[in-house]
Amino acid sequence: MWTVFKLQWQRLFKNPLVVLTFLGLTVLFVNFLGGIQSDQKIITRTYSEELTIEELDEWITKLNEDDTFVFEASDYDSIYERIRMNETSFALELNEESYRFLVGREDMELSPIIQHVDQVFSREKRIAQLEESDLSEAFELQTFIELTTVLSDDESNVSQGFPVAILAGVTFYFSAFSIFYLMINLIEEKKMGTWNRLIFSPLSKTKIYLGQMLHYFLVGLVQIALSFIILSNLIDVDLGTNYVPMLVVILSFIFAIVSIGMFIIGIVSSPQQLQIVIPIVATSMAMIGGAFWPLEIVNNRILLFLAELMPIKHGIQGMMGVVNQGSSVSEVFVPIATLLFMGVFFMGIGLNLMERVSEKSSL
Amino acid sequence: MEKVVEIKGLKKVFGKTQALKDVSFDVTKGEIIGFIGPNGAGKSTTLRILLGLIKADDGQASIFGKDVWNDAVEIHKRVAYVPGDVNLWPNLTGGEVIDLFLSMRGQKVDKERKEELIKRFEFDPTKKCRGYSKGNRQKVALIAAFAADADVYIFDEPTAGLDPLQERVFQKQAREVKARGASIILSSHILSEVEQLCDTVAIISQGKIVESGSLNELRHLTRTQIIFKTKEDVPSLADQDFAHNVAHEKGETIFQLDSDKMAEFLRFVEPYHVTKLESAPPKLEDLFMRHYETTKGGV
Ligand SMILES: Nc1ncnc2c1ncn2[C@@H]1O[C@H](COP(=O)(O)OP(=O)(O)OP(=O)(O)O)[C@@H](O)[C@H]1O
Numbered sequence A: 001m002w003t004v005f006k007l008q009w010q011r012l013f014k015n016p017l018v019v020l021t022f023l024g025l026t027v028l029f030v031n032f033l034g035g036i037q038s039d040q041k042i043i044t045r046t047y048s049e050e051l052t053i054e055e056l057d058e059w060i061t062k063l064n065e066d067d068t069f070v071f072e073a074s075d076y077d078s079i080y081e082r083i084r085m086n087e088t089s090f091a092l093e094l095n096e097e098s099y100r101f102l103v104g105r106e107d108m109e110l111s112p113i114i115q116h117v118d119q120v121f122s123r124e125k126r127i128a129q130l131e132e133s134d135l136s137e138a139f140e141l142q143t144f145i146e147l148t149t150v151l152s153d154d155e156s157n158v159s160q161g162f163p164v165a166i167l168a169g170v171t172f173y174f175s176a177f178s179i180f181y182l183m184i185n186l187i188e189e190k191k192m193g194t195w196n197r198l199i200f201s202p203l204s205k206t207k208i209y210l211g212q213m214l215h216y217f218l219v220g221l222v223q224i225a226l227s228f229i230i231l232s233n234l235i236d237v238d239l240g241t242n243y244v245p246m247l248v249v250i251l252s253f254i255f256a257i258v259s260i261g262m263f264i265i266g267i268v269s270s271p272q273q274l275q276i277v278i279p280i281v282a283t284s285m286a287m288i289g290g291a292f293w294p295l296e297i298v299n300n301r302i303l304l305f306l307a308e309l310m311p312i313k314h315g316i317q318g319m320m321g322v323v324n325q326g327s328s329v330s331e332v333f334v335p336i337a338t339l340l341f342m343g344v345f346f347m348g349i350g351l352n353l354m355e356r357v358s359e360k361s362s363l
Numbered sequence B: 001m002e003k004v005v006e007i008k009g010l011k012k013v014f015g016k017t018q019a020l021k022d023v024s025f026d027v028t029k030g031e032i033i034g035f036i037g038p039n040g041a042g043k044s045t046t047l048r049i050l051l052g053l054i055k056a057d058d059g060q061a062s063i064f065g066k067d068v069w070n071d072a073v074e075i076h077k078r079v080a081y082v083p084g085d086v087n088l089w090p091n092l093t094g095g096e097v098i099d100l101f102l103s104m105r106g107q108k109v110d111k112e113r114k115e116e117l118i119k120r121f122e123f124d125p126t127k128k129c130r131g132y133s134k135g136n137r138q139k140v141a142l143i144a145a146f147a148a149d150a151d152v153y154i155f156d157e158p159t160a161g162l163d164p165l166q167e168r169v170f171q172k173q174a175r176e177v178k179a180r181g182a183s184i185i186l187s188s189h190i191l192s193e194v195e196q197l198c199d200t201v202a203i204i205s206q207g208k209i210v211e212s213g214s215l216n217e218l219r220h221l222t223r224t225q226i227i228f229k230t231k232e233d234v235p236s237l238a239d240q241d242f243a244h245n246v247a248h249e250k251g252e253t254i255f256q257l258d259s260d261k262m263a264e265f266l267r268f269v270e271p272y273h274v275t276k277l278e279s280a281p282p283k284l285e286d287l288f289m290r291h292y293e294t295t296k297g298g299v
């Protein structure tokens, strides 16, 4: 078994392009998808017709004290142009005694910003009033209640849950790709006749298959682990330290994928056909399974039902449970069990198909 | 003699072709058996069944008394195999593949023996298999086979890609293995190779063993070429049923004599004052060619 296992690695190291490509693509993709979703803070462009530049800057510094929001000085003309071109949806106008929002289009972000500006503005006004009165000597500015502003609730759910789902989804997608592609090797070995070399060795078929599958398994595991490590350092997603459940979810997922791979190569027995079938299967599985967008936005019942059949959906669900809720193994039991069941099911059929084919036409 | 390989009544059908109809032969310990027959006769199919690569439809085949299909794993520990067309992993080097083959056997690799074989076969193990010629790929399998301590060697046209010099190396190696007490099944087209190397032959044609036995036994079935000259004319030699293809040349008579009818011929020719009598030893080739011809007629 270890000989077969070693052989596969030997071959992989001489030709690691596929796996490296998919690893690279994972990083690229997640960065891209994740980048759109979070990361960007809304910039509120601010201008004034009455205040001097210094006064405006002073206000902006005060507004920027809370770093949930970003305010930036600008001038009316450029803001007007931006709103007109739909590049910005709103802007803030500050005057001596008042402020005003210039709104080109409704935006979810707007109301917390209005709240924030209102707060800062009234506080400053109060301080100014106090300073003008005689009490100013005895007065010391103190913050009694620390107010923290977070972007609205449902908003934060999406933006925190979404990157994990994407991260897991895309990583799983590309690792499935790698595993499937490597499995073409097995078919090629059968075609080339080197498979017979393995059969004709004092290794039982079970051991040969085990050696092969262990190899795919490990490649998948390494790829997923590397992707997670690279990505959680690159983008702002915290995968937490819930390692054991996470590993169990990942292993179950890889098992399901390896099994489905066996099933596919049991049906499709030419390398050329596999080159076509694999991207189709992997991609549609990922799309239906919600690797690229959250399934919450899907309404179609049939699609939602199909999603249940996709291992990637359960993999993502498991990962989200583990990362977002800190679930233990038993709490993500359902996705894990589903994955394991799929694994056993497809492996059984796949191996049977393959052995039937090889018994008939072994060269 | 101890039988290491026993094959009885093997049958195999591929779709509509009946590749094997009835194949039976035995191999004893320390014997080299030549397995010969025309293209498509069923040699490779028989050997693949022996190797447990395909399953026979009917009949028994055993090596070391174990069933070749059910006990394949056990058997393979003591069997080495070289096919006529060796397939290798294209991105590994020849040396790596040899090591791999040997490590698959689960035995310790005899490094010295391996190096010695690499030298004898004048093989360069550092190149990628992708770039090897047919002969070099074959050398990989041959070196791995001979470096392994097997008890049965199965060769399916192993020298098809080797040059004559390397063929000699192969024969020498095969004899060494035989001297050690191992058995060899050698399927071949090259008669001279079989004649030089083998103790027994089995001739297969259209999925059936048509002749088998020791080389000497089989020579009885062949015809001896006789050239003779007599003072008096010999009447009607062509009418005798032991004589075939009678021809006259420069006063000499040339004909084919059934090898087991020598005494009869001598009695017949004696009264006519024989002045010259030459006999050429029987050639296996003639026997072989006879079977080739029947195949051609049959297809
Ligand atoms: N996998 C297969 N599928 C269908 N037919 C096959 C298969 N393998 C062999 N045959 C057929 O079985 C017959 C015997 O083939 P086999 O390869 O055993 O011949 P052979 O004696 O080794 O010939 P050669 O001297 O050319 O190597 C041939 O008619 C061949 O076409």
Ligand SMILES: [Mg+2]
Pocket: B043, B044, B045, B084, B156
């Ligand atoms: Mg053949």
